Amino acid sequence: xxxxxxxRGYNDLIILSLLLDQASYGYDIxxxxxxxxxxxxxxxxxTLYSSFNRLLNQGFIESFSGRSEQGRMRTYYRxxxxxxxxxxxKCEEWTLTKDVINYFIKE
Amino acid sequence: xxxxxxxRGYNDLIILSLLLDQASYGYDIxxxxxxxxxxxxxxxxxTLYSSFNRLLNQGFIESFSGRSEQGRMRTYYRxxxxxxxxxxxKCEEWTLTKDVINYFIKE
DNA sequence: TGTCATACTATGTCTGTCGTAGTATAATAA
DNA sequence: TTATTATACTACGACAGACATAGTATGACA
Numbered sequence: 001x002x003x004x005x006x007x008r009g010y011n012d013l014i015i016l017s018l019l020l021d022q023a024s025y026g027y028d029i030x031x032x033x034x035x036x037x038x039x040x041x042x043x044x045x046x047t048l049y050s051s052f053n054r055l056l057n058q059g060f061i062e063s064f065s066g067r068s069e070q071g072r073m074r075t076y077y078r079x080x081x082x083x084x085x086x087x088x089x090k091c092e093e094w095t096l097t098k099d100v101i102n103y104f105i106k107e
Numbered sequence: 108x109x110x111x112x113x114x115r116g117y118n119d120l121i122i123l124s125l126l127l128d129q130a131s132y133g134y135d136i137x138x139x140x141x142x143x144x145x146x147x148x149x150x151x152x153x154t155l156y157s158s159f160n161r162l163l164n165q166g167f168i169e170s171f172s173g174r175s176e177q178g179r180m181r182t183y184y185r186x187x188x189x190x191x192x193x194x195x196x197k198c199e200e201w202t203l204t205k206d207v208i209n210y211f212i213k214e
Numbered sequence: 215t216g217t218c219a220t221a222c223t224a225t226g227t228c229t230g231t232c233g234t235a236g237t238a239t240a241a242t243a244a
Numbered sequence: 245t246t247a248t249t250a251t252a253c254t255a256c257g258a259c260a261g262a263c264a265t266a267g268t269a270t271g272a273c274a
Contacts, residue, residue: 008115008230008261010208017211027251041207047231049253054230070240074252091212098205100148101117104124105198115230115261134220154262156222161261177271181221 011043011051012060013094016087019061019079026052026075052077060086118150118158119167120197126168126186127194133159133182159184167193 018024018032026048033043055061060083066076079087125131125139133155140150162168167190173183186194 011230014208014211017213020213026253036210037207040203044232045253046233046255050230050232068240068251070251072240072251094208094212096147100144101121101201103143104121105201106124106127118261133222151263152222153224153264157261157263175220175271177220179220179271 010094011047012055013087013090015048015051015055016060016079016083019077020084020087023076023078025066025077055083059083117201118154119162120194120201122155122158122162123167123186123190123194126184127191130183130185132173132184162190165193
């Protein structure tokens with residue numbers, strides 16, 4: 001398990017990346033992150049929902065109400081065009097950042 | 108220029124890495140970061156000194172007074188054994204973190 | 215005499231993350 | 245029938261690293 005403070009500022013990107021192909025909702029995003037990272041990163045619920053709110057306020061995602069297979073109400077999120085642009089920018093920023101930090105890592 | 112919030116938590120590692128081979132002081136560390144990253148990352152003075160204080164409190168560096176060639180007083184910092192261990196740990200954490208974030212980056 | 219590079223310290227703000235806690239529903243187990 | 249579990253959230257406050265702003269001080273050099 002990695003410290004999530006390290007990822008600070010990157011949860012938004014992680015969430016956007018999971019919305020690129022299809023709309024989704026909180027619990028599912030959370031599970032996907034666990035699965036994809038093989039439990040190396042588990043996002044906290046509060047972190048997840050505050051991220052959704054930030055992305056909504058910035059217009060990077062939209063929400064709509066839907067129903068689960070069991071008839072349960074839940075909120076789905078869909079990425080916007082602005083969100084896609086933002087995602088691309090953040091990916092480039094990430095590449096730069098990675099290079100910068102790597103300068104200071106000695107095997 | 109990359110957003111420094113991204114590097115949050117990694118300034119300590121950057122500073123330690125520059126102390127691995129020899130003791131140094133604030134202004135020099137600052138210049139080294141600029142030079143090594145080719146100005147892609149410029150650490151703020153307040154960030155730098157608060158990092159020094161954190162590392163001192165944790166016993167990862169020690170300070171001593173010295174004189175510049177011009178006779179100017181300044182504070183030098185030297186990495187401790189605990190600091191070297193911490194550096195290694197953080198390097199490993201970084202590798203994990205990098206891998207985790209990379210899962211969510213699409214070219 | 216003034217400017218510039220150097221070498222710091224003090225103080226308060228911002229923001230993403232997190233701890234704690236609580237609410238509510240549908241499915242499943244006892 | 246009752247309790248538990250997984251799902252699906254919201255509210256609130258604390259924490260800590262980064263940063264903005266501001267100020268002090270010295271030696272070199274013009």
